Amino acid sequence: MRLLRELRLRGRREIQEIRPNCYVHRIETNANGRVIGTAYFDEKRVAHLQKAKAVVVCANGAETPRLLLLSANKQFPNGLANSSGLVGKYLMLNSGPSAMAVFEHPLNDYKGVAVSRVLHDFYELDPQKVGFYGGGGLDARFDLTPINFALNGYDMGGLPPGTPRWGKEFKAALAHNYTRTLEIVSHGTSLPVESNSFSLDPDLQDAWGLPALRMTYKDHPDDLKLGAFLRDRIMELLDVANAVQKWASPVEEQTFAYHLLGTCRMGNDPKSSIINADHRAHDVKNLFLCDGSSLVTSGRGQPTETISALAYRAADRITALAGRGDI
Ligand SMILES: Cc1cc2nc3c(=O)[nH]c(=O)nc-3n(C[C@H](O)[C@H](O)[C@H](O)COP(=O)(O)OP(=O)(O)OC[C@H]3O[C@@H](n4cnc5c(N)ncnc54)[C@H](O)[C@@H]3O)c2cc1C
Numbered sequence: 001m002r003l004l005r006e007l008r009l010r011g012r013r014e015i016q017e018i019r020p021n022c023y024v025h026r027i028e029t030n031a032n033g034r035v036i037g038t039a040y041f042d043e044k045r046v047a048h049l050q051k052a053k054a055v056v057v058c059a060n061g062a063e064t065p066r067l068l069l070l071s072a073n074k075q076f077p078n079g080l081a082n083s084s085g086l087v088g089k090y091l092m093l094n095s096g097p098s099a100m101a102v103f104e105h106p107l108n109d110y111k112g113v114a115v116s117r118v119l120h121d122f123y124e125l126d127p128q129k130v131g132f133y134g135g136g137g138l139d140a141r142f143d144l145t146p147i148n149f150a151l152n153g154y155d156m157g158g159l160p161p162g163t164p165r166w167g168k169e170f171k172a173a174l175a176h177n178y179t180r181t182l183e184i185v186s187h188g189t190s191l192p193v194e195s196n197s198f199s200l201d202p203d204l205q206d207a208w209g210l211p212a213l214r215m216t217y218k219d220h221p222d223d224l225k226l227g228a229f230l231r232d233r234i235m236e237l238l239d240v241a242n243a244v245q246k247w248a249s250p251v252e253e254q255t256f257a258y259h260l261l262g263t264c265r266m267g268n269d270p271k272s273s274i275i276n277a278d279h280r281a282h283d284v285k286n287l288f289l290c291d292g293s294s295l296v297t298s299g300r301g302q303p304t305e306t307i308s309a310l311a312y313r314a315a316d317r318i319t320a321l322a323g324r325g326d327i
Pocket of ligand 1: 022023024025058059060063064067257258259260290291292301302303304305307
């Protein structure tokens with residue numbers, strides 16, 4: 001224990017520098033298949049190589065697999081840590097249809113910070129009863145700023161369908177509805193499907209001339225059934241709460257997302273996963289991945305506390321491995 005504490009303290013002392021606005025575009029390896037450092041562009045686009053005894057990638061579920069794929073070389077022709085061919089695959093986004101309602105009296109939901117009050121009655125659904133696998137939470141969280149509310153907020157816009165979008169009536173609707181509107185969003189399962197993935201786009205390039213990220217995604221049919229189920233429960237809640245008017249987002253295939261999970265899976269078998277329980281890449285001893293990419297299921301929404309908990313655990317484990325000279 002004393003040794004671990006000492007290593008942690010030493011580790012803290014050795015964190016010396018954050019280099020903002022840098023873009024790591026490649027992880028370099030030597031002939032022994034060990035990582036030797038990362039190649040990056042600084043904010044002036046000057047290229048550098050940062051040597052390292054070990055590299056921990058925490059770029060999340062899109063950019064972590066992209067970086068591994070960009071790091072392909074003769075020894076790792078399919079990308080770094082990708083002997084399984086699964087880097088970038090099993091992408092999960094979490095489903096999330098929502099509905100909104102206007103009430104007779106002001107709710108003033110805009111006041112204070114947006115906090116989640118998640119109802120978990122539908123977290124454990126019985127597949128035999130509902131006819132699909134999955135579950136999730138319902139989250140009443142009106143977090144639209146006035147400008148978002150007026151201009152088609154990030155989800156579905158704040159005003160009921162059919163409200164005029166200009167002139168006197170528009171202004172009156174904004175003034176009346178902003179304080180009286182409630183939104184309930186759902187946070188649901190996305191099932192892991194191998195063909196859902198991030199990969200390198202063969203045609204498109206980013207501003208540095210490197211292959212851009214390509215997302216391929218089709219919701220599992222059960223995810224869409226779950227979305228419709230949760231949306232219907234939201235509408236029932238709004239009914240019994242006596243909403244004056246309510247409307248729901250359509251349950252449709254997802255084309256973008258906030259949660260980026262599962263693209264470098266954790267597991268014991270190098271044939272079906274990228275990293276082990278210590279977050280160490282099966283194929284590259286001194287390479288570690290630590291972010292949403294390691295998740296093997298999407299959970300039922302809101303992944304960040306799990307990602308944070310795993311980061312603490314990874315720090316302990318990597319410190320312990322380093323202490324044993326096992327990196
Ligand atoms: C709009 C929105 C709402 C969300 N709401 C919730 C919520 O309510 N609850 C919840 O649990 N989660 C939520 N999330 C998800 C949450 O933000 C992520 O799960 C979390 O940020 C993941 O943390 P991370 O540190 O692994 O990755 P990130 O926070 O994405 O950090 C990765 C970092 O790596 C950097 N990076 C990437 N590539 C490179 C590169 N090549 N070189 C250098 N740096 C690089 C990025 O700039 C970034 O700073 C939301 C996400 C969005 C977008």
